[in-house]
Amino acid sequence: MRSLVVDKIASVALANDIGREARISPDIPCEEGILVAVEVLNNKSRYNTLELTSGRMAQVKRGDIIVGALGHRKALFGYSGHIPEKLLVGDVIQLLNLGGVMGICDSINPNQGQPFDCRVLGVVLEFPYLGERIGVPARVGTQTQTESLPLDVGGVPVVAFAGTCMDSGKTAAACAVISRFRHNGLTVDAFKSTGVALRRDILA
Structure with missing residues (x-):
């Protein structure tokens, strides 16, 4: 060491x-x-x-x-x-x-x-x-999520974006939708669950 x-x-x-x-x-x-x-x-x-x-x-x-x-x-x-x-x-x-x-x-x-x-x-x-x-x-991703947990969103609407190719516009579309939701006064929580996500995707 x-x-x-x-x-x-x-x-x-x-x-x-x-x-x-x-x-x-x-x-x-x-x-x-x-x-x-x-x-x-x-x-x-x-x-x-x-x-x-x-x-x-x-x-x-x-x-x-x-x-x-x-x-x-x-x-x-x-x-x-x-x-x-x-x-x-x-x-x-x-x-x-x-x-x-x-x-x-x-x-x-x-x-x-x-x-x-x-x-x-x-x-x-x-x-x-x-x-x-x-x-x-040191290791990235040591805190894993349990897939069997039930999903209870408490009546909050969920919007998901999916695609089969990188650079197909998934993140750009999500950012545009989030921007409009926020512009209309809604509170939005978002995450990116796939790929090697960069902070720029979150900061966008």
């Missing part, structure tokens, strides 16, 4: 309490949602930003130390990739999306250029046990 000063923390790690100075370990479990620290190895002129936990888009440059999450991604207009079976310090993986999902790139969109290559520095540790210095790998 060692300390590491991080330059950028991706929005995928929003729910984790990761500070600018992180603790990392070389023992990396290759599982979806595991937070890893990496060093960016190249510069890009297109598709070269990372959404931070604040929602701000920050330009990524060679040498940046960033924290993101291992994950699979299927994309029509970006990068598709998968989680490697084994990951060691020094291995190279790719940044697959603006929110900080990382893995081995399987296919690219020529309009976006090659993805960022990132050298793995270690798994980010959390310390859930009060008073103990026992670190465990």
Whole structure:
């Protein structure tokens, strides 16, 4: 275990309490949602930003130390990739999306250029046990929902948007409807339940 000063923390790690100075370990479990620290190895002129936990888009440059999450991604207009079976310090993986999902790139969109290559520095540790210095790998999405719970909306109308393709306008349509509801004085609660949601979708 060692300390590491991080330059950028991706929005995928929003729910984790990761500070600018992180603790990392070389023992990396290759599982979806595991937070890893990496060093960016190249510069890009297109598709070269990372959404931070604040929602701000920050330009990524060679040498940046960033924290993101291992994950699979299927994309029509970006990068598709998968989680490697084994990951060691020094291995190279790719940044697959603006929110900080990382893995081995399987296919690219020529309009976006090659993805960022990132050298793995270690798994980010959390310390859930009060008073103990026992670190465990930080993970996104540890609080799962029970699907069998009954849904009681108390008479409140529910509007759902569904689609089978990315960039088909689901989020844009939802934002437009929410905007009109709010304009007419209604209180609206909304969430995005699918995809690798970015904060920009919520902030829109």
